[in-house]
Amino acid sequence: MSFKSKINIEIKYCVPWGYHAVAAWMVVEFYSVGAGNISITLTPGDSGVLKVVLDDQVIYDKKEENGETPTLTRMKELKAIVKSKL
Numbered sequence: 001m002s003f004k005s006k007i008n009i010e011i012k013y014c015v016p017w018g019y020h021a022v023a024a025w026m027v028v029e030f031y032s033v034g035a036g037n038i039s040i041t042l043t044p045g046d047s048g049v050l051k052v053v054l055d056d057q058v059i060y061d062k063k064e065e066n067g068e069t070p071t072l073t074r075m076k077e078l079k080a081i082v083k084s085k086l
Helices: 020-037 072-085
Strands: 007-014 038-045 050-054 057-061
Touching: 007 020, 007 072, 020 038, 020 050, 020 072, 050 072, 057 072
Parallel strands: 007 038
Antiparallel strands: 007 050, 050 057
16 A cells, blocks of 8 residues: 555543543554554643644544544544545
8 A cells, every 4th residue: 555645643632531542542543544654643631622633624523523532433434534645
């Protein structure tokens, strides 16, 4: 599989609400798609934030998803978005 370019993913997560485990899971999932062709940044936050930004475009925001953390199905959709950018 050949990739076109390196992409940047930022995962913003709420520390007080304990979203670090979800953020870590997302890192593993995104890395499985792009390995060395993606750069992943984890940004600690607060106020219940859980957001994924792909090259300055928000592809997931917990607040926009009815306050739900991503399901396996939603994670597959996010991985497909990342893969399409590679």
